[in-house]
Amino acid sequence: MRMLFFCSLLFLMGGDVLLACSLKNYTLFVERHECGHCMAINTTMCSGMCFTQDTNVRGFVGKRFLIQRGCMHRSVVYLSARMPGCPVHIDPLFFYPVAHRCRCTKCNTAKNECVYKPSHIPSKCSDHLHAV
Amino acid sequence: MAPLRSGAHGLSPVTLLCCVTLAVWLCCGAHTEASVLNLKRFIGCAVREFTFLARKPGCGGLHVTTDACWGRCETWEKPVLDPPFIESHQRVCTYNETRLETVQLPNCSADVDPSYTYPVAIRCDCGVCLTSTTECITSV
Numbered sequence: 001m002r003m004l005f006f007c008s009l010l011f012l013m014g015g016d017v018l019l020a021c022s023l024k025n026y027t028l029f030v031e032r033h034e035c036g037h038c039m040a041i042n043t044t045m046c047s048g049m050c051f052t053q054d055t056n057v058r059g060f061v062g063k064r065f066l067i068q069r070g071c072m073h074r075s076v077v078y079l080s081a082r083m084p085g086c087p088v089h090i091d092p093l094f095f096y097p098v099a100h101r102c103r104c105t106k107c108n109t110a111k112n113e114c115v116y117k118p119s120h121i122p123s124k125c126s127d128h129l130h131a132v
Numbered sequence: 133m134a135p136l137r138s139g140a141h142g143l144s145p146v147t148l149l150c151c152v153t154l155a156v157w158l159c160c161g162a163h164t165e166a167s168v169l170n171l172k173r174f175i176g177c178a179v180r181e182f183t184f185l186a187r188k189p190g191c192g193g194l195h196v197t198t199d200a201c202w203g204r205c206e207t208w209e210k211p212v213l214d215p216p217f218i219e220s221h222q223r224v225c226t227y228n229e230t231r232l233e234t235v236q237l238p239n240c241s242a243d244v245d246p247s248y249t250y251p252v253a254i255r256c257d258c259g260v261c262l263t264s265t266t267e268c269i270t271s272v
Contacts (some may be wrong), residue, residue: 019175019206028211049175052224054261055182055200056251065182065200068261068268070207070222078217097211097218099205113216115260118161121212121219 021048021104028096029122031129033088038125039132045081046071046102070107070114073099078106084132177203178224179253190244191237198233201225201256228257 026045031038050069057065078095086092107114125131182200187193203225214250230251240246261268 019204021207026210028213030213043211045208045210047206049204050207051202051204052177052225052226053180053200053202054226054256055184055198056227056230056253057184063267065184068224070209070220072207072209076211076218094213096213099209099211107220107222112220113218114220114222116216116218116220118212118214118219121210 015052017056019100021046021050023099023102029095029125030081030083030096031122031126032086032090033103033129034090035083035092036083036130037083037132038122038129039081040125041081041082041096043096044099046073046099048102048104061114068106069104071102072105072107072112074101074103076100085130134253163228175204177201177256177258179256186235186237186248186250188237188248190206190241191246191248192239194235194248196235196248196250198250201227201253203256205258218247222228222230223257223258224261225256226261227251227253227255229253229255255256262272 002013023044024047026043028043029038030041048071050071051067052069053065053067055065076097076099078097080093080095083092083094178201179199180202181197183195183197185193186196192217195222205223206221207223208221210221211217212219230253232249233246233252236246237248238246
């Protein structure tokens with residue numbers, strides 16, 4: 001019965017609620033080979049579905065009709081953490097971003113890197129490092 | 133869709149029917165041309181009708197109805213450790229396949245070609261906006 005209620009709710013709400021742009025938990029793996037450790041940091045990210053439309057027409061018609069929005073943070077704060085086991089000449093302090101509140105909005109190229117893909121992000125700690 | 137699949141074990145027939153209906157609605161809705169769904173509730177990226185005023189210098193305007201791409205796409209921003217500190221995944225509902233159609237604009241001056249060519253969407257997908265073929269709010 002509870003499942004039926006849940007399904008009905010999803011059906012009624014649809015795109016606005018199901019997979020809406022919102023804060024999600026995210027684990028960031030930070031590796032410092034010099035320190036011999038890897039830290040799993042719990043932070044937040046923005047993700048979800050945003051409404052867009054495109055005419056594939058250039059010029060006035062295309063611009064008037066165009067809606068392009070991505071799920072982006074309203075604000076982000078930077079927290080610090082300390083990596084254990086670092087030698088004296090290595091700074092153990094590092095900062096990581098935590099997203100606060102999300103919304104579907106245009107990406108402002110003046111303020112943001114709108115398309116950025118880092119070359120490598122570890123999806124888990126390397127075996128030879130101590131996980132913290 | 134994952135929660136539906138993972139929760140599909142041991143469901144009552146009514147619940148199952150409800151979930152199957154929802155799944156069909158979510159999946160097939162993305163390819164329904166004349167979708168009656170409210171856009172606020174629609175999740176996929178689909179072809180939808182769109183009317184605009186075609187005009188060019190020296191001719192009269194003509195209302196043209198064509199197909200454009202509308203819908204919702206998954207986008208996200210992930211924290212990363214190095215500048216700019218955010219990995220960005222921006223996808224928009226855009227044309228995957230198009231054909232061009234030509235109409236004749238009315239009341240054109242003698243020295244103006246009345247032909248007006250516009251694209252018609254055949255298939256839409258979530259993808260990166262290409263500045264070479266379309267207007268993009270975010271340049272790529």
